Amino acid sequence: MRSMDDLPFYTKSQLALRNGQDREEIWVAYEGSIYEVTHSRLWRNGKHYEHWAGQDLTEELSEAPHSKSVFIKFKVVGRLK
Incomplete structure (x- = not known):
């Protein structure tokens, strides 16, 4: 398993794509970590209720x-620059 230090950084523009x-x-990003939610049925088409993927959802x-704790089940793929 990769440590957080080994994960690549992505800009907000790269996340937005x-x-x-x-x-x-x-x-989606949360507290500096970027999570892969592609296969979640709750994120179909990049929308989860009033939230949009490709964004930092910390706030x-x-x-x-x-x-x-909802993010525990998702793979961390990078860190937000």
Whole structure:
């Protein structure tokens, strides 16, 4: 398993391309980590309720009905620059 130090950095512009529309990958960021959510049924087409993929969701999580533990089941693919 890779450590966080071994993961590549991505800019917000690069993250934005993984929105479920521009590319097949669907990624979201939270607290500096970028998560692969492509295969989650809750992120079909890059949208999860009022949230859009390809973005940093750190600020938005406070409005969600769940905690940050929801990210445990997703693979970390990079770090937000």
